[in-house]
Amino acid sequence: MPELRKDPIIGRWVIVATERARRPDQFANPVRETVPEKPCPFCEGAEAQTPSEIYAIRTKNTPKNSPGWDLRVVPSQTPFLKIEGELERQGKGLYDLMSGVGAHEIVVETNQHIGNMSDLSEDQITNVITCYIDRIIDLEKDQRFKYVLVFKNYGFSAGGGRVRHARSQLIAMPINPKRVKEELVGAHEYYEYHERCIFCDLVKQELAQKDRLILEIDGFIAVVPFASRFPFEVWILPKKHSCDFVSLSADERKNLSKILKQVLLKLKVGLNDPPYNYIIHTAPFRRQKMGYWRTINDDFHWHIEITPRLTRIAGFEWGTGFYICPVTPEAAAKFLKEVTIK
Amino acid sequence: MPELRKDPIIGRWVIVATERARRPDQFANPVRETVPEKPCPFCEGAEAQTPSEIYAIRTKNTPKNSPGWDLRVVPSQTPFLKIEGELERQGKGLYDLMSGVGAHEIVVETNQHIGNMSDLSEDQITNVITCYIDRIIDLEKDQRFKYVLVFKNYGFSAGGGRVRHARSQLIAMPINPKRVKEELVGAHEYYEYHERCIFCDLVKQELAQKDRLILEIDGFIAVVPFASRFPFEVWILPKKHSCDFVSLSADERKNLSKILKQVLLKLKVGLNDPPYNYIIHTAPFRRQKMGYWRTINDDFHWHIEITPRLTRIAGFEWGTGFYICPVTPEAAAKFLKEVTIK
Numbered sequence: 001m002p003e004l005r006k007d008p009i010i011g012r013w014v015i016v017a018t019e020r021a022r023r024p025d026q027f028a029n030p031v032r033e034t035v036p037e038k039p040c041p042f043c044e045g046a047e048a049q050t051p052s053e054i055y056a057i058r059t060k061n062t063p064k065n066s067p068g069w070d071l072r073v074v075p076s077q078t079p080f081l082k083i084e085g086e087l088e089r090q091g092k093g094l095y096d097l098m099s100g101v102g103a104h105e106i107v108v109e110t111n112q113h114i115g116n117m118s119d120l121s122e123d124q125i126t127n128v129i130t131c132y133i134d135r136i137i138d139l140e141k142d143q144r145f146k147y148v149l150v151f152k153n154y155g156f157s158a159g160g161g162r163v164r165h166a167r168s169q170l171i172a173m174p175i176n177p178k179r180v181k182e183e184l185v186g187a188h189e190y191y192e193y194h195e196r197c198i199f200c201d202l203v204k205q206e207l208a209q210k211d212r213l214i215l216e217i218d219g220f221i222a223v224v225p226f227a228s229r230f231p232f233e234v235w236i237l238p239k240k241h242s243c244d245f246v247s248l249s250a251d252e253r254k255n256l257s258k259i260l261k262q263v264l265l266k267l268k269v270g271l272n273d274p275p276y277n278y279i280i281h282t283a284p285f286r287r288q289k290m291g292y293w294r295t296i297n298d299d300f301h302w303h304i305e306i307t308p309r310l311t312r313i314a315g316f317e318w319g320t321g322f323y324i325c326p327v328t329p330e331a332a333a334k335f336l337k338e339v340t341i342k
Numbered sequence: 343m344p345e346l347r348k349d350p351i352i353g354r355w356v357i358v359a360t361e362r363a364r365r366p367d368q369f370a371n372p373v374r375e376t377v378p379e380k381p382c383p384f385c386e387g388a389e390a391q392t393p394s395e396i397y398a399i400r401t402k403n404t405p406k407n408s409p410g411w412d413l414r415v416v417p418s419q420t421p422f423l424k425i426e427g428e429l430e431r432q433g434k435g436l437y438d439l440m441s442g443v444g445a446h447e448i449v450v451e452t453n454q455h456i457g458n459m460s461d462l463s464e465d466q467i468t469n470v471i472t473c474y475i476d477r478i479i480d481l482e483k484d485q486r487f488k489y490v491l492v493f494k495n496y497g498f499s500a501g502g503g504r505v506r507h508a509r510s511q512l513i514a515m516p517i518n519p520k521r522v523k524e525e526l527v528g529a530h531e532y533y534e535y536h537e538r539c540i541f542c543d544l545v546k547q548e549l550a551q552k553d554r555l556i557l558e559i560d561g562f563i564a565v566v567p568f569a570s571r572f573p574f575e576v577w578i579l580p581k582k583h584s585c586d587f588v589s590l591s592a593d594e595r596k597n598l599s600k601i602l603k604q605v606l607l608k609l610k611v612g613l614n615d616p617p618y619n620y621i622i623h624t625a626p627f628r629r630q631k632m633g634y635w636r637t638i639n640d641d642f643h644w645h646i647e648i649t650p651r652l653t654r655i656a657g658f659e660w661g662t663g664f665y666i667c668p669v670t671p672e673a674a675a676k677f678l679k680e681v682t683i684k
Contacts, residue, residue, distance in 0.1 A: 002423055002442025004517060013517045015422050015442055080357050080666050081344055093547045094540070095568045100344030100357060151658040159656030169658075175346060175355045178663030198436070205435045226437045229660075277657020307657055314501030315619020315649055316493040316511075318571075318660055321520030324422050 005227040008190075009198055010182040014227045015324045024327055024335035027231055027271055027310045035156050042072075042165040044111035050074040054105060055135060057127055071127050072108045073135060073170075079104035080171060087144045087174050101144055103172040107131055108165065115164035116154060116273065118264035125257035128168065132280070133246050133253075139172040140285045147180065147284045148172045150245075155275025158309045176284050183281060184300055191299040199301030200241050212333045215262055218255035222263045224333040229323040231311060232271060232332045234263055236304040243300040245282035260304070262341065267308055270339035275309040347569040350532075351540055352524040356569045357666045366669055366677035369573055369613055369652045377498050384414075384507040386453035392416040396447060397477060399469055413469050414450045415477060415512075421446035422513060429486045429516050443486055445514040449473055450507065457506035458496060458615065460606035467599035470510065474622070475588050475595075481514040482627045489522060489626045490514045492587075497617025500651045518626050525623060529641040541643030542583050554675045557604055560597035564605045566675040571665040573653060574613060574674045576605055578646040585642040587624035602646070604683065609650055612681035617651040 003016045041049035047065045055073035062068025075083075081102025088099045109128050110120055117125065136148045152168040153159035176184075190198040206213050206223045214234065215222040222236050236259055238252070248256065267276060282302040317323050345358045383391035389407045397415035404410025417425075423444025430441045451470050452462055459467065478490045494510040495501035518526075532540040548555050548565045556576065557564040564578050578601055580594070590598065609618060624644040659665050 001427060004423075004440040004442050004515075006438040006440075008436050008438070010520075012520045013440075017422050017442075080359050085343060093551070094350050094543050095547075096348040096350070098346040098348075098355075100346050100359075149658060149662060149664070151661070153656050153658070157654065159654055159658075173346075173664075178352075178354045180662065182663070201436050205437075209435070277661060279658055279661040305661060307661065309657070312499065312501055313655070313660070314495050315651070316491060316495070316501075316621055318655070319493070319521065319619060319621040319647060319649065320491060321524070322491070322515075 007225070007227040008202065009186040010179070011186060012227065012229075012321055012323070014229055015322075016227075016328055017324050017326050018328060024232075024331050027274075027327065035162050037164060038162045040113055040163050040165050042106075042108045042163065042167060043113050044069065047072075050106075050108075051077060055131060055138075057131070067111075069111055070124070071110070071131055073105050073131060074108065076104040076106055076169070081173060098174060101174055103139060103142075103145075103170070105135065105170045107135075107168045107170065109168065110166055113164070114166050116264065116268055117152065117166050117168075118261060118268045120166060120261070122254070122257045122261055125261055126253050129248070129253045129256055132168075132170070133248065135170055136246050136282075139170070142172065144174050145172040145285060146174055147176050149177060150280040150282075152276075152278045154277070155273075155309065158275035158277050160275065180281065180284065184284075184296060187299040187301070188295060191295065197241055197299060197301050199237060199303065203237055203239055211330045214266070214333050214336045215259055217259045217262070219252065220255055220259045222259055224329040224336070226329060228325055228329045228332070229317075230307045230309075230313075231325060231327040232267065232308045232336065233329075234267075234306040234336070236260060236263065236306070237301065238303075241301055243283040243297050243302060245280055245302040263306060263336075265341040266336045266339040267306070269341055270336060271308060271310065276306060277309070278304055278306040280304050349567070349569040350544070351528040352521070353528060354569065354571075354663055354665070356571055357664075358569075358670050359666050359668050360670060366574075366673050369616075369669065377504050379506060380504045382455055382505050382507050384448075384450045384505065384509060385455050386411065389414075392448075392450075393419060397473060397480075399473070409453075411453055412466070413452070413473055415447050415473060416450065418446040418448050418511070423515060440516060443516055445481060445484075445487075445512070447477065447512045449477075449510045449512065451510065452508055455506070456508050458606065458610055459494065459508045459510075460603060460610045462508060462603070464596070464599045464603055467603055468595050471590070471595045471598055474510075474512070475590065477512055478588050478624075481512070484514065486516050487514040487627060488516055489518050491519060492622040492624075494618075494620045496619070497615075497651065500617035500619050502617065522623065522626065526626075526638060526642055529643070530637060533637065533641040539583055539641060539643050541579060541645065545579055545581055553672045556608070556675055556678045557601055559601045559604070561594065562597055562601045564601055566671040566678070568671060570667055570671045570674070571659075572649045572651075572655075573667060573669040574609065574650045574678065575671075576609075576648045576678070578602060578605060578648070579643065580645070583643055585625040585639050585644060587622055587644040605648060605678075607683040608678045608681040609648070611683055612678060613650060613652065618648060619651070620646055620648040622646050 044067045056069045057071040059068040081100045085101050149171045212224045283296050287296045386409045398411045399413040401410040423442045427443050491513045529540050554566045625638050629638045
């Protein structure tokens, strides 16, 4: 019998199609699109091919936009939003619009031509995390912005383009994305009723129940969510309550790097290097001004959502918000748990 | 300057990336995946290859599951939900689940091996619409169901599988899909404030403003929505207020068939036969029992959303509900308006 499962945070129902279910190992060969690689503008030595750098981790005394760096942030060459201009809002009859001000930055995670973040060292991944935090803190100073979306598209069918050089993206925006709002509202309603953070409860239940738990490392857990939309979806959550990704201490960054690398390696080894996306879900800026969102510090709990691209998403899924997951979260978790990495 | 536009019904912001924008004719060659076709189980004569028919439009006196039909409905061979069983709800700690009862039916739209619904006659499409209505009315009798999702996946990358025989799907489910709920809530809030249906206002504004209007035919309009998520997204709306697709009269069904065929032909001719999905958004069953949803008859307005698959959807889009549309709705509407069909 298939099951309908409800995401406890935003209330989305998902069909876990046990009847149609495939065995986890049947996903190990994702449809691979072979696209010719383009010359890489992100390698050391190619600095002139990107816009001028905003941030870098560099060997002392090496000049900006020249070799000698480990990590580099540059503006997107084809930005979705523009940094210049006033934030203007207007109505057009029924409709609302806003000028598209924002920032769109590319975090080049290594000076070498390595594609998958799983193959970076823990120190390199720690640098990436620190860079995210530094850039978010800097972008928060711009009063026009409400949120910074931090995400990664790896592989062509995950939107990673035709250059296989590990990088992530930051988009600072004058609005809160819909899904972030829904999580804030859902977590708030739960808190109002229970006086507890829903994510803290989720962490406790997953640790006790264990059947969706993949890893538990130094203050973090990696789980397949109970109502996962996609096969092998993985969430990484800190055990310690905090709404804000930016609050991570130096040690916590190292530990996050460790668990993130292990999850990404398990996906790579177990599922034959699939395309994937991850998104950091953290609290918005300026939350003291936000009406009932003033309780976000208590309600919300930052986390990372990682979604491999192993199936085609049918149109009705994004048209209805109603997903069908062809593998049970428990089977996916068991499979990933058992993948051995060196 | 890019624009941020807000969907007036559910409040989702979309970036209309004018800077990255491509000209509409640049979309005319969608990435085409050539997959070998499978033998067709939906052609006349192959009736034994499907489960027993639930509904058919047939020549008089031809027996069930034999040739002599124009349209046929059969249960899905690999159903997402199962028709047998009790609807049981249970909690598991934090989580809620439900037995996956439901119906999953395939509407085979023609006895000939034609792939795109655009190539059926208006009478055939009228039959498909009548069939949807008859099946929805029948499924509503089952007290376990709250909603019937009617949709079409055309083409491999839209989830249409490896058989190019025009068909659509119905899924009867014991829940309301998230997006449907959001539309009901958004439309209700608008009605509470304005005492007008938001969709009626939208129809009026689009008819007056004209720059997103593709077609106006006998009581229906086809428009590119103001905050469209995808290039060349098209909505078909009845000008007459009605929350319920099932209420269409015989004449209205014919007129809907006419506009639907024209829109699908314009997509086919103008954009080189792209994969697409459509979904019928209609009011849920048993709405008299639904608390503030008791006003659905006034608030809500059924419509069809058609979304060609012309771009890759990056993971952060379905992870955040935050979309980037690379062509302006006005340019898309102008392009489709100018496509001439015989």
